[in-house]
Every structure is written in C-alpha cells, then in structure tokens.
Amino acid sequence: MNPFMKAAISEAEVAIQSGIGGPFGAVVVKDGVIIGRGHNEVIANHDPTAHAEMQAIREAAQKLGTHDLGGCTIYATSEPCPMCYSAIHWARIDKIYYGCSRKDAADIGFDDELIYDVLRGKARHARLAEEQIDREACLGPFKAWDKSDKKILY
Numbered sequence: 037m038n039p040f041m042k043a044a045i046s047e048a049e050v051a052i053q054s055g056i057g058g059p060f061g062a063v064v065v066k067d068g069v070i071i072g073r074g075h076n077e078v079i080a081n082h083d084p085t086a087h088a089e090m091q092a093i094r095e096a097a098q099k100l101g102t103h104d105l106g107g108c109t110i111y112a113t114s115e116p117c118p119m120c121y122s123a124i125h126w127a128r129i130d131k132i133y134y135g136c137s138r139k140d141a142a143d144i145g146f147d148d149e150l151i152y153d154v155l156r157g158k159a160r161h162a163r164l165a166e167e168q169i170d171r172e173a174c175l176g177p178f179k180a181w182d183k184s185d186k187k188i189l190y
Contacts, residue, residue, distance in 0.1 A: 038111070038133070040063055040065050040070065040109075040111040040133070041111050041113075041133065041135060043061075043063045043070060043073070043111070044061040044062050044063050044088075044111045044112055044113050044135075045061055045113055045135075046061065047060075047061025047062060047063065047073055047074060047075035047088060047092075047113075048060050048061030048075055048076075048088065048113045049061070050075045051075040051076045051077070051088070054080075055079065056075075056076070056077050056078075056079050056080035056081075057075065057076030057077045057078045057079050057080060057086065057088075058076040058078065058146060059076070059113070059144070060075065060076040060087060060088040060089075060112070060113055060114055061073075061074070061075045061076075061088050061112070061113045062074050062075075062088040062089045062091070062092040062110055062111060062112040062113070063092055063110070063111050064092045064093060064095070064096035064105065064108050064109070064110050064129070065108060065109050065110070065111065066096070066100070066105075066107055066108045066109075067107075071095075071096045071099050071100065071108070072091075072092040072093060072094070072095035072096025072097075072099065073091075073092055073095060074087075074088045074089065074090065074091025074092030074093070074094070074095060075088050075091065076088050076091075077091060085119065087117065087119065087120050088112060088113070088120075089110060089112050089116050089120035089123060089124060090119070090120060090123055092110065093105065093110070093123055093124070093127050093129075096108065096127075097127065103126075103127065103190055104127070104128050104190070105127040105128055105129050106128040106129075106130065107130060108127075108129050108130060109129065109130055109131045109132070109133065110124055110129050110131075110132050110133070111133045111134075112132065112133070112134045112135070113134070113135045113136060114134060114135060114136040114137075114138070114140065114141050114146075115134045115136065115137050115138045115141070116132060116134065117138075117141075117146075117148045117151070118148060118151045118152060118155060126190070138152075
C-alpha cells in the first residue's frame with residue numbers, strides 16, 4: 037500500500053471514530069514529505085467547506101507560507117468533489133491520487149452528480165436560484181484590480 041494513501045486513510049479514520057465529519061482523509065506531499073494533513077471536519081466546525089482536501093491544503097499552504105502548492109501532490113481517500121477539485125486546481129497542485137470513486141461516495145450518501153451536471157451546463161440547480169445584478173457597479177473593483185501595481189495573480 038502506498039504510504040501516503042495509508043496516511044490519508046488514517047486521517048479518514050479520525051473523522052469516523054470521532055464523529056466530526058464524513059469518512060474522508062487527505063494529505064499533501066512535497067518532495068516525499070507530508071506537509072499537510074486533513075480529515076473531514078464539516079460537523080465539528082459547522083463548516084461545509086471543511087472537507088479533508090481543503091483542510092490538508094490549508095495546512096500545507098500555511099506551513100509553506102504560500103498559496104502556490106506547485107510541486108506538490110495530494111492523496112485523498114476519495115475522488116475530490118467539485119469544490120475540492122477547484123481548490124486543488126487553484127493551489128496549483130500537480131497531481132491527485134485518490135482511492136474511492138465519486139460513485140463509491142454517492143453509494144454512501146455523498147452524491148455530487150447534480151453539481152457536476154450544473155457545471156457542465158446539463159442542469160439547473162432545483163433549489164439554488166441565480167440572478168446576475170449590479171454588474172456595472174461590481175466592475176469597479178475589477179477595474180481597480182486590473183490597474184493595481186499591488187496585484188498578485190494566482
């Protein structure tokens with residue numbers, strides 16, 4: 037068994053045994069060393085973003101003192117949900133290793149298929165309404181950012 041996946045599984049077991057979140061764990065690795073660990077803490081933190089991957093990314097970024105985790109890999113016990121996949125993308129992590137598929141997760145009650153369909157433009161969210169408003173006013177900060185000499189693209 038891959039030792040980094042073993043560490044991710046250990047993180048998932050923490051969440052299960054303590055009842056603080058779903059059965060998910062993740063670790064971020066750079067140069068063969070774990071620099072971030074996370075397990076699902078949605079219930080404990082009352083935070084719907086406290087997924088294992090998000091927690092591991094947060095810890096790794098803090099440890100390295102940067103938002104750019106290029107050169108890192110992430111090991112997760114499950115295929116990342118759309119939110120976690122996006123965070124992995126924005127962190128510039130190079131590779132994802134995952135154990136269970138999104139179907140495996142759906143089989144135990146963690147079904148993200150509607151989100152994937154909405155992102156693909158195949159469906160509208162039945163519960164979540166969307167409406168664009170005040171675009172011109174909101175362009176003000178965008179224009180200021182675009183002209184700023186203090187901006188750091190990420």
